[in-house]
Amino acid sequence: MKLAWVTTISISALALLMGAGSASAASMDKLVADAKAEGQLTVIALPHDWCGYGAVIDGFKAKYGLTVNELNPDAGSGDEIEAIKANKGNTGPQAPDVVDVGLSFGPSAKKDGLVQPYKVSTWSSIPDSAKDAEGYWYGDYYGVLAFEINADIVKKSPADWPDLLASDYANSVALAGDPRASNQAIQGVFAAGLSQAKGKVDKAGEAGLKFFAELNKKGNFVPVIGKPGPLAQGATPIIIRWDYNALADRDTLKDNPKVEVVVPKSGVVAGVYVQAISAFAPHPNAAKLWMEYLYSDEGQLTWLAGYCHPIRFQDLVKHKKVSDALLAKLPPAAAYKKAVFPTLDEQAASKEVITKQWDSVVGANVK
DSSP, X not given: OOOOOXXXXXXXXXXXXXXXXXXXXXXXXXXXXXXXXXXXXXXXXXXXXXXXXXXXXXXXHHHHOOEEEEEOTTOOHHHHHHHHXXXXXXXXXXXXXXXXXXXXXXXXXXXXXXXXXXXXXXXXXXXGGGBOTTSSOEEEEEEEEEEEEETTTOSSOOOSGGGGGSGGGTTOXXXXXXXXXXXXXXXXXXXXXXXXXXXXXXXXXXXXXXXXXXXXXXXXBOOSOOOHHHHHHTSSSEEEEEHXXXXXXXXHHXXXXXXXXXXXXXXXXXXXXEEEEETTOSSHHXXXXXXXXXXXXXXXXXXXXXXXEETTHHHHHHTTOSOHHHHHTSOOGGGGTTOBOOOHHHHHHHHHHHHHHHHHHTXXXXX
């Protein structure tokens, strides 16, 4: 899912949140009525096991009674933007109302006139560094790249990126997407490169390509998109994946096989995704209501239950909205202390290198 990058936002910055605003009851009532009159919301690229989206969608439907038309759950961020472009004049079921994409597509979609502004009622509790000032896009959740490991097959789990080059991991390592079109995969290449480049962000793109070229040459890289099925079957017993996806797989598989999730010791890259409403949304009120739900306490806590850190996380903690039981299910904070949040300029430069040079440097056609 998703082609884009991350934002300049530190964990400490997330703590500098203001109190949440609130929409008037009358305005919300009207929005609900107008959305129900439209009757439907069309989403795209939202797998149910990604960030707890299955529960999010079910919660929205149950609360408001709208039909949710789900397009191409396994699409990437680039596919989402192309779907908006391809359906500018289409009000049918193939036109997405909303998108959830990596951050770099927020500014570019705004520049290209593909999204429209809308500020949710909890706008003030979203950090300024994770939203467009005019409301064209706003951060929703973040996580870090981790190793998802079939521990029944892999007896000695890799602790860091260089470990993946060992002969122990022959025909074992996969990316969770095509690095020419998937944000998750591109971030995986970047993270490996950041480790190899000793933390030098400007060198991470090229270093990541060289790392995967070596991984491929050694026969350790498996050029298929890593998913829970192949992981469980042993076809790709190690997947480079967002921590929240890996943790969700761990719960879903219920020790069949046993799944271990390792945040690497170096090259810890955090990514923020963003929400936006299509400028050509056939159901604009349903889209706005969806955003209100996502950024409400209920929506944010549902993401957290899916192991994603919602963008309003610190605000929720401050107001004691997060249960101790839920906090206990999250990975320890120590694993995230070295997380790097590249700037947009750094993201753009690395994305250009990785997407354009993957074929020539690595030469592995991921399918």
